[in-house]
Amino acid sequence: xxxxxxxxxxxxxxxxxxxxxxxxxxxxxxxxxxxxxxxxxxxxxxxxxxxxxxxxxxxxxxxxxxxxxxxxxxxxxxxxxxxxxxxxxxxxxxxxxxxxxxxxxxxxxxxxxxxxxxxxxxxxxxxxxxxxxxxxxxxxxxxxxxxxxxxxxxxxxxxxxxxxxxxxxxxxxxxxxxxxxxxxxxxxxxxxxxxxxxxxxxxxxxxxxxxxxxxxxxxxxxxxxxxxxxxxxxxxxxxxxxxxxxxxxxxxxxxxxxxxxxxxxxxxxxxxxxxxxxxxxxxxxxxxxxxxxxxxxxxxxxxxxxxxxxxxxxxxxxxxxxxxxxxxxxxxxxxxxx
Amino acid sequence: xxxxxxxxxxxxxxxxxxxxxxxxxxxxxxxxxxxxxxxxxxxxxxxxxxxxxxxxxxxxxxxxxxxxxxxxxxxxxxxxxxxxxxxxxxxxxxxxxxxxxxxxxxxxxxxxxxxxxxxxxxxxxxxxxxxxxxxxxxxxxxxxxxxxxxxxxxxxxxxxxxxxxxxxxxxxxxxxxxxxxxxxxxxxxxxxxxxxxxxxxxxxxxxxxxxxxxxxxxxxxxxxxxxxxxxxxxxxxxxxxxxxxxxxxxxxxxxxxxxxxxxxxxxxxxxxxxxxxxxxxxxxxxxxxxxxxxxxxxxxxxxxxxxxxxxxxxxxxxxxxxxxxxxxxxxxxxxxxx
Numbered sequence: 056x057x058x059x060x061x062x063x064x065x066x067x068x069x070x071x072x073x074x075x076x077x078x079x080x081x082x083x084x085x086x087x088x089x090x091x092x093x094x095x096x097x098x099x100x101x102x103x104x105x106x107x108x109x110x111x112x113x114x115x116x117x118x119x120x121x122x123x124x125x126x127x128x129x130x131x132x133x134x135x136x137x138x139x140x141x142x143x144x145x146x147x148x149x150x151x152x153x154x155x156x157x158x159x160x161x162x163x164x165x166x167x168x169x170x171x172x173x174x175x176x177x178x179x180x181x182x183x184x185x186x187x188x189x190x191x192x193x194x195x196x197x198x199x200x201x202x203x204x205x206x207x208x209x210x211x212x213x214x215x216x217x218x219x220x221x222x223x224x225x226x227x228x229x230x231x232x233x234x235x236x237x238x239x240x241x242x243x244x245x246x247x248x249x250x251x252x253x254x255x256x257x258x259x260x261x262x263x264x265x266x267x268x269x270x271x272x273x274x275x276x277x278x279x280x281x282x283x284x285x286x287x288x289x290x291x292x293x294x295x296x297x298x299x300x301x302x303x304x305x306x307x308x309x310x311x312x313x314x315x316x317x318x319x320x321x322x323x324x325x326x327x328x329x330x331x332x333x334x335x336x337x338x339x340x341x342x343x344x345x346x347x348x349x350x351x352x353x354x355x356x357x358x359x360x361x362x363x364x365x366x367x368x369x370x371x372x373x374x375x376x377x378x379x380x381x382x383x384x385x386x387x388x389x390x391x392x393x
Numbered sequence: 394x395x396x397x398x399x400x401x402x403x404x405x406x407x408x409x410x411x412x413x414x415x416x417x418x419x420x421x422x423x424x425x426x427x428x429x430x431x432x433x434x435x436x437x438x439x440x441x442x443x444x445x446x447x448x449x450x451x452x453x454x455x456x457x458x459x460x461x462x463x464x465x466x467x468x469x470x471x472x473x474x475x476x477x478x479x480x481x482x483x484x485x486x487x488x489x490x491x492x493x494x495x496x497x498x499x500x501x502x503x504x505x506x507x508x509x510x511x512x513x514x515x516x517x518x519x520x521x522x523x524x525x526x527x528x529x530x531x532x533x534x535x536x537x538x539x540x541x542x543x544x545x546x547x548x549x550x551x552x553x554x555x556x557x558x559x560x561x562x563x564x565x566x567x568x569x570x571x572x573x574x575x576x577x578x579x580x581x582x583x584x585x586x587x588x589x590x591x592x593x594x595x596x597x598x599x600x601x602x603x604x605x606x607x608x609x610x611x612x613x614x615x616x617x618x619x620x621x622x623x624x625x626x627x628x629x630x631x632x633x634x635x636x637x638x639x640x641x642x643x644x645x646x647x648x649x650x651x652x653x654x655x656x657x658x659x660x661x662x663x664x665x666x667x668x669x670x671x672x673x674x675x676x677x678x679x680x681x682x683x684x685x686x687x688x689x690x691x692x693x694x695x696x697x698x699x700x701x702x703x704x705x706x707x708x709x710x711x712x713x714x715x716x717x718x719x720x721x722x723x724x725x726x727x728x729x730x731x
Contacts, residue, residue, distance in 0.1 A: 226598035226709070228605040229702050260564035267566040314708040321709070353701070360698040363691070364567050370652040371564070371659070 070386030075119055078380045082122035082136055083115065089140040093187050100172060104180050107168065108147050116276070117247040118143040120381075124251025124265050127377035134195040134254040141204060142247045144188035149211055149243075151181035156215070157302060200250045207246035214238015221305055225313050225324050229357075232310050236277045237270070244273025260371075267368035268381070271361040276388045278358035281306035282351050283391070285342065297338045303328050307357065309341075312350040320344055355389075362389040408724030413457055416718045420460035420474055421453065427478040431525050438510060442518045445506065446485050454614070455585040456481040458719070462589025462603050465715035472533040472592040479542060480585045482526035487549055487581075489519035494553070495640060538588045545584035552576015559643055563651050563662050570648050574615045575608070582611030598709075605706035606719070609699040614726045616696035619644035620689050621729070623680065635676045641666050645695065647679075649688035658682055693727075700727040 076083075090109055094101055118139035125135035153159070154167040155174045161167060169177040185208070192201045218235045221227040248269025252262045284299040285308055299306050305328060313324045323340060326332045345351050362385045372378050414421075428447055432439055456477035463473035491497070492505040493512045499505060507515040523546070530539045556573045559565040586607025590600045622637040623646055637644050643666060651662045661678060664670045683689050700723050710716050 224598075226601070228601050228706050230605040230608065230706070231601060260562075263564070263566050263569060267568040270568065311705055314705050356701075357698065360695065363694075367649055367652050368566050368568070 070383050070390050072114065072384055072387050074376070074380035075123060075384045078126070078376050079119045079122040082126065082139065083119060085133075085136040086115075086118050086122070086139045086143065089136060089191070090143065093140065093144075093191065094184075096183075100176060101180060101183060104168060104172065107171070108143075111163070111165065113163065115143065116384075117146050117243055120244065120247040120269060120272075121251055123377040123381055124248045124269075125255050126251075127372060127375045127381065128252055128255035128257050128261065129375075130251070130255035132254070134197070134200075135251060137191040137195050138200055138204070138250045138254060139247075141188040141191040142243065142250070144184040144191075145204070145208060145211070146243060148181040148184040148188070149215075149239075151177045151184070153215065156219075159302070195254065197250075197253055200253045203246045203249050203253065207242045210238050210242040214240075214242065223303060223329050224305065225309070225321065225328055227305055227310055229307065229310055229314075232305070232307055233274070236274060240277040241270045241273030244276065245270035248272070264368050264371060268365050271365035271368060272385055272388065275358040275361040275365060275385065278307055278354055278361065279388055279391060281308055282354045282358070285345055285351055287351065287355075297333075297341070300327070300338055300341055301333045303331055303333065307354045308345050308350045311353055312341075312344050312348045315348040315350065316344060320348075358389055362386070408721050408728050410452065410722055410725050412714070412718035413461060413722045416464070416714050417457045417460040420464065420477065421457060423471075423474040424453075424456050424460070424477045424481065427474060427529070428481065431478065431482075431529065432522075434521075438514060439518060439521060442506060442510065445509070449501070449503065451501065453481065454722075455484050455581055458582065458585040458607060458610075459589055461715040461719055462586045462607075463593050464589075465710060465713045465719065466590055466593035466595050466599065467713075468589070468593035470592070472535070472538075473589060475529040475533050476538055476542070476588045476592060477585075479526040479529040480581065480588070482522040482529075483542070483546060483549070484581060486519040486522040486526070487553075487577075489515045489522070491553065494557075497640070533592065535588075535591055538591045541584045541587050541591065545580045548576050548580040552578075552580065561641060561643070561667050563643065563647070563659065563666055565643055565648055567645065567648055567652075570643070570645055571612070574612060578615040579608045579611030582614065583608035586610070602706050602709060606703050609703035609706060610723055610726065613696040613699040613703060613723065616645055616692055616699070617726055617729060619646055620692045620696070623683055623689055625689065625693075635671075635679070638665070638676055638679055639671045641669055641671065645692045646683050646688045649691055650679075650682050650686045653686040653688065654682060658686075696727055700724070 087109055091102075091106075094104070094108075096102060121139035121142050122135055125138075150162065151168050154162060155169050155177050158169075159167050160170055167177075168180070172180070189201075189205070192204055214235050214237065217238060221231060221235055245266050246269070249262055249266040252265045257265075281299070284297065284306065286296045300309075309324060309328070313321055316324070323344065327337050327341060365385050366382055369378065369381060425447055429440075429444075432442070432446075434440060459477035459480050460473055463476075488500065489506050492500060493507050493515050496507075497505050498508055505515075506518070510518070527539075527543070530542055552573050552575065555569075555576060559569060559573055583604050584607070587600055587604040590603045595603075619637070622635065622644065624634045638647075647662060647666070651659055654662070661682065665675050665679060703723050704720055707716065707719060
């Protein structure tokens with residue numbers, strides 16, 4: 056019978072993204088070359104934005120997923136590189152449009168594209184990237200991959216629209232919030248993971264396994280992001296804490312703290328999120344309410360549930376360095392909160 | 394700030410359905426009277442089946458939910474009784490049809506309706522009950538309640554059809570299995586809980602809270618049922634263990650054990666579920682594999698996650714004996730596994 060590796064416990068605290076970065080290195084270098092190539096344009100703004108994008112230093116989780124999921128199934132071709140670049144373009148287009156919609160000035164500590172080049176330009180470069188993404192998918196020639204990625208594209212937009220409705224609505228339930236992040240985050244993780252087996256010619260069950268892996272990893276990833284924005288499971292006021300709060304963004308920690316709080320607590324959350332009272336004193340009030348209601352610790356617990364689902368989804372896949380790296384990436388995503 | 398009642402810990406092991414039974418007693422007596430009244434028919438078979446139904450001794454969770462959720466919001470009318478009876482009719486119709494589809498001979502230790510009255514009769518009495526259910530909803534006159542319950546009716550059927558596809562498919566992912574139980578179990582729990590606030594005239598946020606409560610309670614309830622069928626979290630071969638197994642029913646414990654197992658383990662599960670090798674020796678093999686892969690304990694863990702979501706969903710509702718009873722019912726459902 057199978058040996059049960061309790062990765063969750065074995066790797067706690069030591070899980071790393073390194074194995075995933077290493078085993079996708081060749082593929083990701085090809086992805087970067089393709090990104091630069093596909094953003095060549097007579098319009099000088101576009102190569103400039105492309106460089107910004109290549110240098111932006113994100114973790115590149117999504118395209119790494121595509122590369123690793125294809126390679127995990129022994130794929131030896133080049134299609135996964137184009138699909139991975141398409142996934143990254145879709146992701147960047149979403150970020151560009153989000154920053155304009157949210158009027159954000161910084162992202163990962165850098166000035167946003169809309170501040171550097173303007174709102175209209177940023178929206179249109181986003182559209183250009185989306186168009187290029189679909190062109191690359193067409194080049195790969197897999198209608199299945201096109202279907203999966205275009206569905207994700209629609210679902211992401213749907214999730215963003217849904218978020219406009221929940222953004223200032225403190226009554227949002229956890230289920231409703233999950234719908235939002237299934238759209239805005241999990242849909243692309245899911246598609247990024249599923250196009251791997253598609254391009255590798257895997258069967259229906261394997262596709263379903265990778266799709267489920269990607270979706271649940273995406274949910275776990277987003278929930279941990281939500282907790283990290285308030286300093287993680289054991290919060291302390293730090294200098295990068297509270298960006299979501301200041302933007303009046305409703306995330307799971309707030310959903311839980313609101314629901315679990317007293318009528319006075321709920322009044323407090325309405326003042327901050329709806330009326331925009333988000334100064335340092337309000338942030339301190341938010342942090343203490345998050346701690347008293349265990350909202351951050353329970354957000355991490357919820358994330359662990361989706362991490363466990365992601366692991367079980369991938370379990371039947373054949374053993375490979377990529378599979379091991381993907382499983383460790385789940386641990387990393389969940390553990391980075393400490 | 395709010396006082397955090399860690400119901401999960403406080404009530405562990407002592408949680409009971411009694412408070413829910415007590416606070417819905419008057420309503421449920423009216424529901425039983427209505428069931429007998431609405432199954433009066435010139436066709437003698439129908440009152441006979443009705444008596445079988447009233448005496449069948451199920452926990453009546455679903456109609457109790459409707460009664461309690463309406464009363465929790467101060468509803469003083471009689472509409473909730475009709476809606477609760479409609480919910481129970483819908484549930485019974487589903488059971489009747491299921492037993493025919495699955496060719497089951499016993500349910501809760503009693504001979505099934507199809508053995509007592511025949512397959513055709515059981516299907517048609519199910520249809521009669523569904524028709525009566527909709528008539529009672531129409532009597533209440535709430536289009537919103539009709540919409541919620543008719544949506545549930547369609548979703549339940551969809552879940553059952555989906556289950557035909559997953560029944561013998563050992564490759565089913567946890568996400569796919571969750572879709573099945575969202576349909577076949579959670580949809581009616583969700584609707585049963587949501588028509589309470591609807592008939593009580595509650596606002597959108599309150600409806601969403603109760604809907605989410607019902608859905609997550611339904612998922613937790615089903616997962617614990619799945620675990621109990623193999624004797625609970627710490628399995629031991631008992632005389633009522635293994636009904637799902639002998640019927641070749643794919644449930645979450647099997648999904649997890651299959652995915653976590655070795656290639657030989659997977660071969661074993663295919664032999665049992667697909668080829669129907671479900672004798673006592675096979676059951677013993679299943680039990681030891683479920684234990685070695687922690688599949689039962691983790692099914693219970695998953696159920697706890699949905700139980701926690703149900704609690705948080707209901708948290709903002711005004712305090713009342715019914716709310717307390719509903720929260721304790723969540724604990725009871727999750728704790729009954731020990």
